[in-house]
Amino acid sequence: MDESTDNTTFADLALRPELVEALSSLGYEEPTPIQRESIPPLIAGQDLLGQAATGTGKTAAFALPMLEHLDADNRSKNPTGLILVPTRELAMQVSEAVHKYGRGLGARVLPIYGGQPIGRQLQALSRGVDVVVATPGRAVDHIKRGTIPLKNIAMVVLDEADEMLDMGFAEDLDAILGALPTERQTVLFSATMPKRIESLARRHLSNPTTIRIEAPVVAKGDAPKVRQLAFMVPRSHKPAALGRILDVESPAAAIVFCRTRLEVDQLTETLNGRGYRAEALHGGMNQEGRDRVMARVRSGNADLLIATDVAARGLDIDLLTHVVNYDVPSAPESYVHRIGRVGRAGREGVAITLAEPREHRLLENIQRVTGDKIAIEKVPTISDLRNRRMELTLGTLRETLLDDDLDRYRTIVESLTDEFDLFDVALAAVKLTHEATTGAEDEVEIPEVEVRRSKDRKNDRGDRGDRGDRGERGDRDKKGKKGKDRSIGVDSTRLYFPIGRSAQVRPGDLVGAITGETGLAGKQIGSIEIADKFSLVEVPEKSADDIIRAMKKTTIKGRKVVPRRERFQRFER
Numbered sequence: 001m002d003e004s005t006d007n008t009t010f011a012d013l014a015l016r017p018e019l020v021e022a023l024s025s026l027g028y029e030e031p032t033p034i035q036r037e038s039i040p041p042l043i044a045g046q047d048l049l050g051q052a053a054t055g056t057g058k059t060a061a062f063a064l065p066m067l068e069h070l071d072a073d074n075r076s077k078n079p080t081g082l083i084l085v086p087t088r089e090l091a092m093q094v095s096e097a098v099h100k101y102g103r104g105l106g107a108r109v110l111p112i113y114g115g116q117p118i119g120r121q122l123q124a125l126s127r128g129v130d131v132v133v134a135t136p137g138r139a140v141d142h143i144k145r146g147t148i149p150l151k152n153i154a155m156v157v158l159d160e161a162d163e164m165l166d167m168g169f170a171e172d173l174d175a176i177l178g179a180l181p182t183e184r185q186t187v188l189f190s191a192t193m194p195k196r197i198e199s200l201a202r203r204h205l206s207n208p209t210t211i212r213i214e215a216p217v218v219a220k221g222d223a224p225k226v227r228q229l230a231f232m233v234p235r236s237h238k239p240a241a242l243g244r245i246l247d248v249e250s251p252a253a254a255i256v257f258c259r260t261r262l263e264v265d266q267l268t269e270t271l272n273g274r275g276y277r278a279e280a281l282h283g284g285m286n287q288e289g290r291d292r293v294m295a296r297v298r299s300g301n302a303d304l305l306i307a308t309d310v311a312a313r314g315l316d317i318d319l320l321t322h323v324v325n326y327d328v329p330s331a332p333e334s335y336v337h338r339i340g341r342v343g344r345a346g347r348e349g350v351a352i353t354l355a356e357p358r359e360h361r362l363l364e365n366i367q368r369v370t371g372d373k374i375a376i377e378k379v380p381t382i383s384d385l386r387n388r389r390m391e392l393t394l395g396t397l398r399e400t401l402l403d404d405d406l407d408r409y410r411t412i413v414e415s416l417t418d419e420f421d422l423f424d425v426a427l428a429a430v431k432l433t434h435e436a437t438t439g440a441e442d443e444v445e446i447p448e449v450e451v452r453r454s455k456d457r458k459n460d461r462g463d464r465g466d467r468g469d470r471g472e473r474g475d476r477d478k479k480g481k482k483g484k485d486r487s488i489g490v491d492s493t494r495l496y497f498p499i500g501r502s503a504q505v506r507p508g509d510l511v512g513a514i515t516g517e518t519g520l521a522g523k524q525i526g527s528i529e530i531a532d533k534f535s536l537v538e539v540p541e542k543s544a545d546d547i548i549r550a551m552k553k554t555t556i557k558g559r560k561v562v563p564r565r566e567r568f569q570r571f572e573r
Helices: 017-025 033-043 058-068 088-101 118-127 137-147 160-168 170-179 195-204 235-249 259-271 286-299 332-339 355-371 382-401 406-418 422-438 507-517 541-551
Strands: 049-051 081-084 109-112 131-134 155-158 186-188 209-212 226-232 255-257 278-281 304-308 323-326 349-355 376-377 494-496 527-532 535-539
Touching: 017 058, 017 376, 033 049, 033 058, 033 382, 058 081, 058 155, 058 186, 081 170, 088 131, 088 349, 109 118, 109 137, 109 332, 118 137, 118 160, 131 137, 155 170, 160 186, 160 332, 160 422, 160 507, 170 507, 186 195, 186 527, 226 355, 235 259, 235 323, 235 349, 235 382, 259 278, 259 304, 286 527, 323 332, 332 349, 332 355, 349 355, 349 494, 376 422, 376 541, 382 422, 406 422, 494 541, 507 527, 507 535, 507 541, 535 541
Parallel strands: 049 186, 049 209, 081 131, 081 155, 109 131, 155 186, 226 349, 226 376, 255 304, 255 323, 278 304, 323 349
Antiparallel strands: 494 535, 527 535
């Protein structure tokens, strides 16, 4: 890219003065690469297929052209712009951003999502709206009711399209796009570009401009924006290893991703016991509880957010410095989404992954797909942790010595020096400070794990239980042994679906089929493990029989698939 392109301003992109002024008041000085590349073709009315990571400025890339076409002097009650997003949280964030950009134009923006009284949304629509930001499910509800007039929609945007497909919204997206005017502008943005996204684009975009913003190339000697680390840890030592790593890293704020709700709750309790201010976030919580958690995180009253993927989708936390994968994501796309939450706006971030020995192949696959190097590090030893805690104590004492308010303690020191040596008094004060600052010390070393490459394991019978993304389930469990499993809650059970990877089944296909045929919401479905010929889905125990009956009436990937209860349920010892 030449120097003149680097110096492009928002005014150079032919945006109307009201938008340029709004951007200036918000402190935006120059467009990001995705904005620089996307805004001109979108203003020209072209369809667009864009790929860029979360946090690169995609919202402004599509919102500014949408507002550019807004006729502030001659508008009707009917919306001219529709933005589809995967989650409630993202709907609120995008709506707020569009409102800020369009304030000078008097833009009327309405977020529409589940969990909010539909009556309030109906009132706002009746008063008149320019831009609707909606989750697919609630958008379909309004379209069926006829309460979102579609005849004036000139531009529709699919933001985080891969996330929406992963959540089982494929049919909803097709229904929404099929109901819109054929003469419209369609924009699709995604952090990843798998074949299903390309298929969606072929069906609904007309001769689109394609833009891919690659990860920035880091000059030799420069630190990458996201430092990616992995630690090989036996499963039984994971909680202790995570606590030790966090003690050494000392994040300002971190999000820890777990596979299941049960794991989230257990890990939150463990880390709170270790002295962290940890908050849990998962699909089993109601919206009021989720809002309280996020308020504490955003205000800095919590250090750690422990969450499942589904619950954390669409969240944007400014203070975030670290992302932790408590387990290795089976899909590289999930890894990309997770680590994209740090290292934004030029700030450095850290991505940490805890991997069991059998998950090393998943790490290798992520590196192969992303092209990024993930450094394998050793878990900090007790000695490392002690040294780090000594550094923290030293820092605390230095800050205290710089404080002006020490004279009131002088009498205590002078009285003690009459009886003890001044150096011994100082040592006692340091000891008290250290114990108050760091708490109890670990006493057990975490064993080192030998890392073996895939090529070294081809003929190793000891690894036969590892089947990539089966998660915690190995061949030995299939033979009926009751092993420890942290993915099934007390009120949950697993259903066995006789269809798997060989039929190109993805989690979204299973979630979509279940929610489409039953009254269950996507958040009520727990962990999903997909093997080559079958899949295991965690569902509420009370709904299992209803799901089995309902699935007899539908198909998955064109095949009749009748699930049954898993024969060998696994329980806590």
